[in-house]
Amino acid sequence: MKLLTHNHLRSNVRTATTGYPLIITPTEIRVTDTEYNDKFVKHVMQNVNWPVLVQAASQCGITTLPPTIPPNLTSDTSFLQALHHVLVNVNVVSGVLKCPDTGREFSIRDGICDFMLEEEECENVKI
Amino acid sequence: MSRPELTGAAANFYNDTEARKYDTNSRMIGIQAEITQRALELLQLDDSFPNFILDVGCGSGLSGKVLEEAGHYWCGLDVSRDMLNVASERETSTKGDLAHHDMGTGLPFRAASFDGMISISALQWLCYSNSSKQVPKRRLVRFFSALYGVLKRGARAVLQFYPETPEQAVLISECAAKVGFAGGVVVDYPNSTKAKKHYLVLSFDRGYSTPKGLQSAAQAGVRVDSSGSSKRVKVVKKKGKGKTKEWIEHKKEVQRKKGFENVRKDTKFTGRKRKDKF
Numbered sequence: 001m002k003l004l005t006h007n008h009l010r011s012n013v014r015t016a017t018t019g020y021p022l023i024i025t026p027t028e029i030r031v032t033d034t035e036y037n038d039k040f041v042k043h044v045m046q047n048v049n050w051p052v053l054v055q056a057a058s059q060c061g062i063t064t065l066p067p068t069i070p071p072n073l074t075s076d077t078s079f080l081q082a083l084h085h086v087l088v089n090v091n092v093v094s095g096v097l098k099c100p101d102t103g104r105e106f107s108i109r110d111g112i113c114d115f116m117l118e119e120e121e122c123e124n125v126k127i
Numbered sequence: 128m129s130r131p132e133l134t135g136a137a138a139n140f141y142n143d144t145e146a147r148k149y150d151t152n153s154r155m156i157g158i159q160a161e162i163t164q165r166a167l168e169l170l171q172l173d174d175s176f177p178n179f180i181l182d183v184g185c186g187s188g189l190s191g192k193v194l195e196e197a198g199h200y201w202c203g204l205d206v207s208r209d210m211l212n213v214a215s216e217r218e219t220s221t222k223g224d225l226a227h228h229d230m231g232t233g234l235p236f237r238a239a240s241f242d243g244m245i246s247i248s249a250l251q252w253l254c255y256s257n258s259s260k261q262v263p264k265r266r267l268v269r270f271f272s273a274l275y276g277v278l279k280r281g282a283r284a285v286l287q288f289y290p291e292t293p294e295q296a297v298l299i300s301e302c303a304a305k306v307g308f309a310g311g312v313v314v315d316y317p318n319s320t321k322a323k324k325h326y327l328v329l330s331f332d333r334g335y336s337t338p339k340g341l342q343s344a345a346q347a348g349v350r351v352d353s354s355g356s357s358k359r360v361k362v363v364k365k366k367g368k369g370k371t372k373e374w375i376e377h378k379k380e381v382q383r384k385k386g387f388e389n390v391r392k393d394t395k396f397t398g399r400k401r402k403d404k405f
Binding site for chain 1: 175176177178179200202204206208211212215221222224225226227228229231232233234235236237239240241258260261262264265268269272273277279377384
């Protein structure tokens, strides 16, 4: 599971109010090497929740991210490259994600997170 | 061949052997790639930058491969762990991410996460229930309302599916219209038995009209009129017994979840019985 995905994940069990952000307890992390994609980082930046990303990175042992986004973004290529690295290259291979509201745990095995819910846990909808 | 949907849950059908067969079958690979290409075409993405796309029912990642070749990043969900295992073994995949998830239980993402959504040959599974607790219509509505939330405004969703009967196609489009989507079903090659494909194309834009299906232009597909279906819902409401306490509490809860601040507190007077005036 990439931190990019984690930044968008929330727990959608019925009892959770926001279910966001999920707390990562990693047991294995793998850092891959992928090609830097300038356009994608700039595009996805606008939608990333920065404090959540910083928190997630520190839970994975990366403390190099600044607490706020530097103002001169477009000129700072080294910052964008570092951001791309954190978003796409850092993979949580195994561990546990925990819902901040309900404490419901979602396990990660082989990089795949288990979000299977029982029918009783799902949100109610009117039909 | 009988329909696999009738044999039980998708996770049971796509077991380890079936998943591997599926992933190495050149006919399957060809068909899935072709459908994904067409779905991308219907999605009408802004191609000036790589998009972040949700793939529901990603299976062994055949559709993800096409997304990657088009330069997009994606996140795939599937109900079959065996299929996902095959997908994660794919060495070349660097832009995708996988999660084990049942589309009938909603979507585990925050609001406005994705630039677009595709689903290849998965949606029809929601029309069948595999336990007494699963109500197909409820699962469909839950899926679509979750989808409505996780897409960015202005994004579109394209879902290719194999309806068993025309009624299923209507049920699916009705559920999509109910949560507020505009759009409809595009049918490619409607006169061919094998090449015929159904694509449910959804948009936030009320004035959105679905693109034409390929080949014979005569039958363009079922048009979903979302305003019509909501009228029908209103008629049903009037017949009801009025607003119960449960109804009021549910309504307030929904408003609070949406972030409205001036929702009245729940007190002992909430939804109390009034005196009969006559």
